[in-house]
Amino acid sequence: MSTLNDIPVTPRANRPSTVSDAYFELFFISGGRLSDAFEVCSVHVFPDTAKGDSSVWLDTSAGSSSLGLVASSFHASANIIFSNVGLNGVPVTSPLAAEFDPTNFLVTDPNNQDQTNSASSIFRPGTGHYGVVLRPGCEWNSELVDIDFSDNKNNTASGTGKYFDIWTLVDVTGSKARTFINSFTLYRGDVVAVTEPLLVNTSHKLVQKYVNKGSNEKLQFTTEHVVINRNISQDIKNIFMDSVIGNPAIRILKISDDTSQGLPYTLIKDWEDTAPDIQVDSSDTITMNWNTSGSEISTGVYQFQVSSAVLDNVVMSDKFNLVVR
Numbered sequence: 191m192s193t194l195n196d197i198p199v200t201p202r203a204n205r206p207s208t209v210s211d212a213y214f215e216l217f218f219i220s221g222g223r224l225s226d227a228f229e230v231c232s233v234h235v236f237p238d239t240a241k242g243d244s245s246v247w248l249d250t251s252a253g254s255s256s257l258g259l260v261a262s263s264f265h266a267s268a269n270i271i272f273s274n275v276g277l278n279g280v281p282v283t284s285p286l287a288a289e290f291d292p293t294n295f296l297v298t299d300p301n302n303q304d305q306t307n308s309a310s311s312i313f314r315p316g317t318g319h320y321g322v323v324l325r326p327g328c329e330w331n332s333e334l335v336d337i338d339f340s341d342n343k344n345n346t347a348s349g350t351g352k353y354f355d356i357w358t359l360v361d362v363t364g365s366k367a368r369t370f371i372n373s374f375t376l377y378r379g380d381v382v383a384v385t386e387p388l389l390v391n392t393s394h395k396l397v398q399k400y401v402n403k404g405s406n407e408k409l410q411f412t413t414e415h416v417v418i419n420r421n422i423s424q425d426i427k428n429i430f431m432d433s434v435i436g437n438p439a440i441r442i443l444k445i446s447d448d449t450s451q452g453l454p455y456t457l458i459k460d461w462e463d464t465a466p467d468i469q470v471d472s473s474d475t476i477t478m479n480w481n482t483s484g485s486e487i488s489t490g491v492y493q494f495q496v497s498s499a500v501l502d503n504v505v506m507s508d509k510f511n512l513v514v515r
Contacts, residue, residue: 197297198211199213199323200213201214202372203432207376207377208347208349213324214321215320216357216370217319217320224316226285226314226318228360230320231367233272233312234260235353236268236356237351247356248260248356270324270347272312274290274311290313294308294311294313295311296308310329310345322355329345347376352373352374353373354371354372356372384426388422388501390416390501392500394505395411395412396494398512401513403514403515405483407479407482411475412475413475433470434474435500436498437499438468438497439462439465440459440476440495440497441461441464442494443494458492467479476498492513492514494510495508
């Protein structure tokens with residue numbers, strides 16, 4: 191389970207259901223580095239109606255000024271279109287604008303229309319990192335895409351199956367808009383019924399052993415799940431091949447060079463300090479960028495420990511040493 195503005199959301203690799211706040215991310219990489227696009231225009235969600243062929247929703251007419259983009263004739267067929275709007279209904283496409291701030295994403299409150307509609311925006315959690323939340327029943331403003339029906343439309347991605355999320359971005363000033371197409375699946379639910387308690391052994395392992403002082407390194411903690419039960423069907427065991435962990439956090443200690451006096455360690459970051467910076471991929475690999483260029487990080491030995499939730503367990507990993515040299 192991930193969070194956006196401290197609100198739990200379900201990433202695409204975490205088997206999102208039709209009743210969950212499904213979270214879909216895009217990382218924009220230019221020249222090998224995460225960079226902000228010049229414009230982040232919209233995100234269309236369409237059902238997969240052609241066995242994996244997303245081009246059915248695009249303008250493929252030779253010579254068309256919108257070649258390769260979502261065809262305007264299909265806007266009304268979208269399950270939802272995410273976009274940002276400013277004052278007087280003017281579209282906002284610069285990812286540095288305040289409308290992209292994740293703090294605009296709020297909990298659902300049927301008595302507060304603004305909170306309900308907050309989910310139809312595009313958010314920027316970090317440089318080159320964008321996300322949208324597919325919220326059941328969320329309304330989106332049709333005026334932003336010139337659709338000829340009443341003011342708002344509800345998200346209609348309410349059935350199980352496969353979908354496309356089609357992102358329209360402008361790379362740099364003066365370039366043409368282009369699309370980045372991904373896919374996801376909505377499931378009937380994240381609920382399974384078993385006849386005996388699930389016994390799952392979860393272990394983590396730190397990939398890196400050394401980091402050079404001054405680097406900003408993405409630390410990687412791999413995860414392995416083993417279902418011990420003999421009588422659990424293979425389809426339930428296969429769930430643990432996807433991302434299933436929740437609430438990941440990391441504690442970082444600096445091991446003292448001289449342990450003969452004083453405390454043997456110094457706390458660098460506690461669990462709650464790292465939780466907002468952690469990401470989990472489709473194989474449950476936990477990652478966190480660790481910047482060692484600051485004066486608070488000196489050369490020496492650091493100790494890392496991972497905490498994560500699996501089923502009704504809180505898993506505390508072994509303690510891993512990493513040398514900053």
